[in-house]
Amino acid sequence: MNFDSNIPIYIQIADYIKNLIFRGVIESGERIPSVRELAKELGANPNTVQKAYSLLLKEGFLKTKRGIGYFVTDDEEFLQRKRKEALLNFVREVKERLKKSGFTLEEFKREL
Amino acid sequence: MNFDSNIPIYIQIADYIKNLIFRGVIESGERIPSVRELAKELGANPNTVQKAYSLLLKEGFLKTKRGIGYFVTDDEEFLQRKRKEALLNFVREVKERLKKSGFTLEEFKREL
DNA sequence: ATTACTGTATTATATACCTATGACAGTAGA
DNA sequence: TCTACTGTCATAGGTATATAATACAGTAAT
Incomplete structure (x- = not known):
């Protein structure tokens, strides 16, 4: 992943996740990486990933279970x-x- | 023109001018609006327009004559x-x- | 020369974004 | 219960962007 763009990183991450869902790489109901995991993997800050996840949550793509993780909507x-x-x-x-x-x-x- | 985007305004303005050139609305060698004129027209700040023009200057689309104005390259x-x-x-x-x-x-x- | 335009530059202020760091709360397994 | 994960939130610091205001310099017409 490449962040040298004018588009905010949290938007890029949200699009990235959305695309994985559309492509079927992550399936409906499936758990996605924790904010800390993905942050480490992408070399980004956990807060930035959190912001991306919050956006997808608001848009209806994700569900959240405190203490457990984020899941793609079923x-x-x-x-x-x-x-x-x-x-x-x-x-x-x-x-x-x-x-x-x-x-x-x-x-x-x-x-x- | 619409600035409610994640893309920086000076980039949007630069693209806008570039597109006018590609479409032939502004012709080769022709003078373009002054930074203050365009800023007023677009409801943006002169500094922001200036930044857009500087970018296009660096990219070779524009030429500048101090005290006169900006011109599309010939x-x-x-x-x-x-x-x-x-x-x-x-x-x-x-x-x-x-x-x-x-x-x-x-x-x-x-x-x- | 004066006036009214140009481009160009500087300073200050506000905001969004990103990072770093730490803390608190909920969950699951050893 | 303890440990190690989760989500969630708060604070502080740095950078880029955008605005506002001002100033200086070059050009052209009156």
């Missing part, structure tokens, strides 16, 4: 919906950026 | 090359994000 329907939303949002974002930069969709597809 | 070959680079970088970024999120290229194209 609401599979929710995850499927979010996955679809993520794709559509991404498509919208791509189109927006193409328009802003003055690239045509054809020009883009040609390089894809 | 090196059209450079701009063409940068435009192409921007497209290819964007394509690479899109592919990367698709891979990280576990979306297939076909899945993406279907929504495009």
